[in-house]
Amino acid sequence: MSFFQRLFSGKTHQIFKWLSTDMHSHLLPGIDDGSPDMTTTLAYLKELEALGYQKVITTPHVMRELYPNKPTDIKALAATVNEEIVKAGLNIKLEASAEYMLDDGFDTLLENDLLIPIANRYVLIEMSYVAPTLNYENTVFKIQAQGFVPILAHPERYNYLSMNDLERIKSLGCLLQVNMLSLIGYYGKHPQAMSQQLVQQKYASFLGTDMHHNRHLEALKDMSSHSKLVRMIENTEWQNSKL
Template sequence: MFQLFKKKSSRPIISDFSILGADMHSHLVPGIDDGSKSVEMSLDMIRGLMALGYQKIITTPHIRPDYFPNTTETIMTGFGELQKAVEKEKLDIELECAAEYFVDYEFREKIDNEDLLTFSGNHILIEISTFSPPPNLYESIFQLKIKGYQPIVAHPERYTYYQVDEFRKLKDFGCLLQVNTMSLTGHYGKPIKELAQKLLKADLVDLLGTDMHHPGHLEVLQKASKDGKIMNLIANKEFRNATL
């Protein structure tokens, strides 16, 4: 159906994710969302990402008032503890911390107060409901843009109520799109994998992220690194990860 994974001879198949340089979506600050449960678990996942070739990790805990009512303070306190542990273990990795913001009506208040955690300058990671689009999505994006932020829509392939044209509209509105690498493996199901493939085929994807929450995700990524079709795709697409 798709020619997306057709082998190309212009570049060799790669064996890790070092070509990306940075992972910009993960949940490694321990104990504050549905990600890592402990510093030790975080360290194990960081070691695993390093072994897969990543040189920089931007971790992005959830901020979602109904489930994960984190604040800038709680996130940065937890991240500080993680940084100390990484330094103690002498892990040669660049770490940065931001957040993954759920777009709801409370998010607008954070925009107005400019109480936002960004990375690599002005980049901000946002997510929306996987069940239905929020009525204030474009208003929130507009407010972010006029305040100088660069919104990145996390895992658009999981919003299967949208067609490709809607994601093209989001791009035209000034958003970047970040697909989860694990979506390409079918980890989240066939419809999500197929939408990820469509977005890549349409050249709408700017970034890849692991969205790593636990060691099981590391195992999925390790298997993906041995999948020639997936790795050849990554080698032959231009992503922005290395610019972060």
């Protein structure tokens, strides 16, 4: 049985129906390190629909050196994917934004109105896993000055940030988005402990799959075996459904 035959076979329990919307993924074909082609994109969307998601706001990387994706290209590709969604008979809705690296090109994008905010309001940002962006607090203020609300992607994966640091970032008005798979230890023990603490202390406002590839998909499907954890996040108030 081929990969795609396996992917489409069987039924998957809709364990994330309560969450409604995924607001962090890499599903536009061939634009970053996520889905490589349209066939894979449609297969992944079908599986996310089976998991209970009604809407996906996909967020390709925008990095000055590695992925200098432009708003026009992202929007055009999203429109093409939506055409294919209709042809495939899927019911899931797809919108596109981006995950913006706070590199030396971000200020230019912000100042020249070259961002694609989530729900016309939120800007998903990330930093290097090695070290924090210099003066990132000032960047948070700049985003807010433009009328947007910043969301820091997967804060639990930045090993240099303590809970005190994240509390400080949250106090600045920057919301926090936890990766679903961090909660089950997919990225290691430290991100798992931090993500669970962020959820338990109600510091996180959004949950995201951050889905790139089939390994992520299989791990998401396996979350049904973590019943205690699923109950915990299901009983937490998330802003995903408001997007």
